[in-house]
């Protein structure tokens with residue numbers, strides 16, 4: 001069913017490496033011909049030194065040997081953090097433009113890649129469900145978050161900044177950098193979602209300027225209640241930013257070819273709650289959404305989207321030595337970052353040609369990740385030895401080994417024993433998973449029946465099922481993981 005889409009990938013066993021070589025040669029032949037097409041009358045400036053190239057080859061071989069001890073992030077047995085296997089179109093497009101090195105800070109720095117960035121952003125605005133809007137790529141989610149809060153801080157007239165206590169660490173850091181002292185960390189409920197009663201208590205006390213909702217928190221992938229937040233925005237008035245760095249592209253799984261929201265179906269492998277919140281993404285005032293998470297790209301591709309054109313003016317920056325083309329977009333004039341890789345804009349552009357963020361492309365693959373997470377959850381629900389800590393809103397599962405002793409200390413001991421066996425802590429682990437470490441206050445909310453006399457942080461086991469291969473062969477890799485966990 002997904003074989004054609006899988007052909008976008010090198011594959012866990014290098015299945016598609018010959019295709020990549022063939023396509024890469026097309027890139028290199030084109031590039032050589034393109035270079036030669038400029039200033040044909042000029043003479044060559046050097047002769048190739050075979051001896052030196054041999055030296056480079058020797059160094060390259062040593063370099064590749066060193067790269068052997070990197071981790072198999074592309075493999076379904078790697079389920080520790082948010083890492084996707086980059087698709088071939090991203091690799092080809094990135095290298096095509098890396099070879100000439102355009103810089104999307106200004107139109108003159110990269111005319112073709114600036115247009116590709118604008119087209120990618122137009123697609124993302126449509127995909128997100130924003131009726132109107134603008135934005136640009138960033139180096140990642142943290143920078144997108146920072147720019148959105150900077151723009152809001154300078155656009156509105158004061159007020160607090162609110163986000164849940166499980167939000168990405170960048171938020172507190174950004175408040176510090178921007179000199180925002182009036183930020184509030186709102187408690188979460190047992191689903192790791194912002195407790196809207198606690199938020200409303202806060203809103204009654206202090207006027208909020210900016211409320212940030214998670215559409216996929218980093219630890220457990222929890223999705224805040226956007227429906228409830230929209231009600232509160234109507235009542236109290238604030239800028240609603242959705243940090244959809246992780247979960248935003250999961251919306252691909254509910255979008256038709258023309259980017260309208262499909263009716264809910266069990267084939268989405270999503271809870272109806274999550275489906276409803278994803279459908280509302282475009283109601284936000286601004287959005288962080290990372291191509292380099294579920295948007296299929298390799299690292300170096302975040303994005304920020306804004307609804308209100310006026311926020312652009314507070315970011316406006318000009319410089320005497322660039323931005324000379326006034327009739328063309330100069331993205332650097334409205335972005336926190338200066339030099340930005342045109343190659344990455346090109347990589348996004350070609351990727352979304354082959355894997356559009358809807359049910360015909362990325363969405364179909366993302367459904368495989370969601371199905372894997374659901375399958376893992378269902379298996380643990382029936383098991384005696386393990387317990388689910390969350391009922392995943394997306395595709396991040398948190399769980400722990402059951403213990404007769406109802407203490408956090410006993411659970412932590414179990415987690416550590418498994419983590420030491422199935423993580424980066426050991427050589428050649430059978431599977432690579434991670435931990436979700438929670439302070440005692442949140443542990444009390446999610447595991448009220450467990451005592452914690454020593455006030456330890458609680459560590460749960462955590463998996464991120466971003467690799468769409470995990471659902472193949474009747475969930476082979478999910479069952480393998482269960483087998484690995486069950487071993488003493």
Ligand SMILES: Cc1ncc(COP(=O)(O)O)c(C=O)c1O
Nearest residue numbers: 140141142168216217218245246
């Ligand atoms: C919800 C969320 N927001 C923001 C970020 C920061 O993104 P980046 O690491 O690309 O800066 C992350 C990263 O994991 C995230 O999960």
